[in-house]
Amino acid sequence: MERVLREALRLADAEGIEALSMRRLGRELGAGAMSLYHYVANKDELLDGMVDLVFAEIELPSSEGDWRKAMRRRSTSARDVLVRHPWAVSLMESRSHPGPANLRHREAVVACLRRAGFSIEMATHANWLLDSYVYGFVLQLATLPFDTADELAVMAEEVFLPQLPPAEYPYLNESAAALVAAGYDPAHEFAFGLDVIIAALERLRDPDGLASINEAG
DSSP states (O other): OHHHHHHHHHHHHHHOGGGOOHHHHHHHTTSOHHHHTTTOSSHHHHHHHHHHHHHHHSOOOOSSSOHHHHHHHHHHHHHHHHHHSGGGGGGTTTOSSOOHHHHHHHHHHHHHHHHTTOOHHHHHHHHHHHHHHHHHHHHHHHHSSOSSHHHHHHHIIIIIGGGOOTTTOHHHHHHHHHHHHTTOOGGGHHHHHHHHHHHHHHTTOOGGGHHHHHHHO
């Protein structure tokens, strides 16, 4: 089973989830498509297992210590993992039969937030907000027409700036020129946005609820 899932993961990483079929996977494994059904009942079960492998790569947040550091590390880890497996973004929340790594991850996130003093409602809000930010950032990063800051600098000089005459687009021209000169890398925006979200969530935490939640755990 592990070999089947790992090969499916490799194929999706290399060619996208659209390239994955039972027939193609069987061919890559040197077996017929029908033989795969000894390991998985159908493609949905295969996807469940693949998503579980992705969740297993994400660092679990600790429920001890500073929740902000724990969730920052977890969110950054999730971003890094999903950049490696961009096909998984659209599947992370879609599984009706989540695997053990998926459930362990979700339990750890809720435990971290609840033990930090967030109410059930606020912990749910925080969870949704952080996940939405991670997923959205990965999707946006994947659609950019360049991969590195150096490629962006070249595109800005050769493609973007010529389309932004200063007389017509003074602020866009000014921003583009300044960012290129500074070696701007959009990937660095993640930390800024994450810190803004975590700082805002901190104000919604209920310190008075901390002791009773910890005692209940």
